[in-house]
Amino acid sequence: MNRAGDVGGQSLQFRDNSGRVTVVQHAAPGPLGKVAGQVVIGKVPRSPQGFRVPVKLDSLREVAAAGVAVVVAVTGQRGVGKTQLAAAYARERAGQGWLVGWIAAENAATMASDLLDLADALGLRGADDEPSDRVLGRLRAHLNAYTGSGLLVFDNVTDPDDVVEHLPVAGSLQVIVTSTSTDTHNIGTPVAVDVFSPTTAIAFLSDLTQLDDEPGAAAVAEELGYLPLSLALAGARIRDHERSYADYLRHLDETTLDHLVPAKGHGYPAALTKTILLSVGRVEADHPHARLLLEAIALLAPDGVHRTLLETLLPTRDDFLTTAAALRRASLIDYAGEDGNTYLMHRLSQRVLREASSSLDETATKVTAALETHLPARNRSWELRAIGADLARHLAALTRHSAAALGLANQTTHFLHATANPATIPHAATTHRHHKIHLGGDHPKTLISADNLAISLDAFGRLDEAIPLHEQTLADHRRTLGNDHPSTLTSANNLATAYDNAGRLDDAIPLYEQTLADSRRILGNDHPDTLNSANNLAYAYNTAGRLDEAITLHQQTLADRRRTLGNDHPNTLTSANNLATAYNNAGRLDEAIPLYEQTLNDRRRTLGNDHPNTLNSANNLAGAYDNAGRLDDAIPLYEQTLNDRRQILGNDHPDTLNSANNLAYAYNAAGRLDDAIPLYKQAAVDCERVLGPNHPTTVAVTRNYAIALEEASKRG
Secondary structure (H helix, E strand, O other), X not given: OOOEOOOOOOOOOEOOOOOOOOOOOOOOOOOOOOOOOOOEEOOOOOOEOOOOOOOXXXXXXXXXXXXXXXXXXXXXXXXXXXXXXXXXXXXXXXXXXXXXXXXXXXXXXXXXXXXXXXXXXXXXOOOOOOOHHHHHHHHHHHHHOOOOOEEEEEEEEOOHHHHHOOOOOOOOOEEEEEEOOHHHHHHOEEEEOOOOXXXXXXXXXXXXXXXXXXXXXXXXXXXXXXXXXXHHHHHHHHHHHOOOHHHHHHHHHHOOOOOOOHHHHOOOOHHHHHHHHHHHHHHHHHOOOHHHHHHHHHHOOOOOEEHHHOHHHOOOHHHHHHHHHHHHHOOOOEEEOOOOOEEEOOHHHHHHHHHHOOOHHHHHHHHHHHHHOOOOOHXXXXXXXXHHHHHHHHHHHHHHHOHHHHHHHHHHHHHHHHOOOOOHHHHHHHHHHHHHHHHOOOOHHHHHHHHHHHHHHHHOOOHHHHHHHHHHHHHHHHHHHOOOOHHHHHHHHHHHHHHHHOOOHHHHHHHHHHHHHHHHHHOOOOOHHHHHHHHHHHHHHHHOOOXXXXXXXXXXXXXXXXXXXXXXOHHHHHHHHHHHHXXXXXXXXXXXXXXXXXXXXXXXXXXXXXXXXXXXXXXXXXXXXXXXXXXXXXXXXXXHHHHHHHHHOOOOOHHHHHHHHHHHHHHHHOOOHHHHHXXXXXXXXXXXXXXXXXXXXXXXXXXXXXXXXXXHHHHO
């Protein structure tokens, strides 16, 4: 993790290793597939392969075109296709360049989380400790004033009262609400998605089965309540395995649900449960791995699972492809995506399969192992950072249904953190919540997940939340594991780091010193965690101006890391960077600049030009050039680093904001106030919005901006 150590607007220095628990991960890269399009915010369901445009789509288009601030309530019972109707319309509008926000609205918590993500994407998040209701209020005001082409979908609303307060009452935004509740008719123009009519159901079954038996089709359709999902499953089984509609009805009647707890069947028709179980049993008779694959998909996110995540579940690739094809033919799953390699299952089918399973934990364990193979090795985390959001999404679903995935959830938090992925905080929060529920508050994994959540909050500048959580977690570690347990030492290190980041050096340094002494006594001088503690203490000495102590400890740590880890290890290069920083701060530029130059070259060679640590080295070398008065060398390197960080990390990443401050400072030093002032102004606005008004970087940038304005006024 990068640690800013700047005061006074010069080069912002970084400590890019925080001594956290090392996680052994295994590389197995592969495309995961996701909804494309920069205008789409949220998880719009993919279109199944061979998707038929819903007959109600014309009605939806007509109602949605009726005027501004339109609210359309798409209602109907489960399994009739409400979500796919709304998704087809959303995909259509996204393809036209509209802003599309997809909000999962099953409950108030998920809805608020997705709305906050929308606010973040629109740049409406204020200070990090700002209450959520204030952010949501700002989002409503923004949407009420929105004049562009936009669509907001609240999918699967269970309580209309939860959604009303979030609906815009003005502006040009279109809103669609899908729900099984007809109460949503009161908040918008209704578009009812019904079960099939008897005539349509008979035609549908006849077309699917190719049987010339209209009375038989009518009997099956009536028994299944004309529900499209049930009819598709039944038709596929009749087509492939039954001799007649009468045989299917007989098998349906023979299927009992006595093994299910009555409450589990609540919320969907018993006939649907029977239909799904019949179809599963028929496929399983010919394909013994069918139930495992189905239950795996049922445990993961409902908006689609790329097959690369599932292939290792079955003995061979041929077993996998053959089983998947059989499940699709039985209408239990469908294919989506341009390549057809994303597997979809209706969320109602997912629920039935989970609730009917007697081996769900066993399946979850196997799915967890399959997902674990997709976590990159530590040295490839940044290279493969794009898979993070998909892994977090599937793990969030998996951990809702089983405790088996909680260990992997911890590992994924580390991966997301290493890639500066904004999914870190919600994923870490979900993981910690499920650890507490499944394992209890004092379980070691619960303590680790609490630490991970605090680290994530710390990384994104939310120190007012991070520090109390770190303090409580350290107290819990000491109480349950003892003062000398390695996890307790890690927790102490992380609390010291949070104090350090908050500028509370009087608290940070004694805790770092105690942790280093304990690590040397318990783990030994050469243990990686001991060397991490030494690195962090030396950096804190540096920040506090205790440069003689900092340089001595950094020199020793660099020598120890070169000896134990090798010259090219990332942690060794971190020590080289930090020693150069200490030399720089001590005014020993003749030693700092060559060491910075060598470290930058080594990072480019071993990590690549785009790695965050490489960009940190470029930033720090530019700062040293700046301090040496070599502005002709500093400014081009600052400009290149800022451009690279904008492209790689995004405009709002803290490192990007640091680069903007540093470049503006160099412009100022070169007398280019016309370049410096606009850059300072934008950086100050962005820092306050992203990091909050009290963050050290915000304070430094705002001060530098004020100084530049004062200099400009003196020049007239």
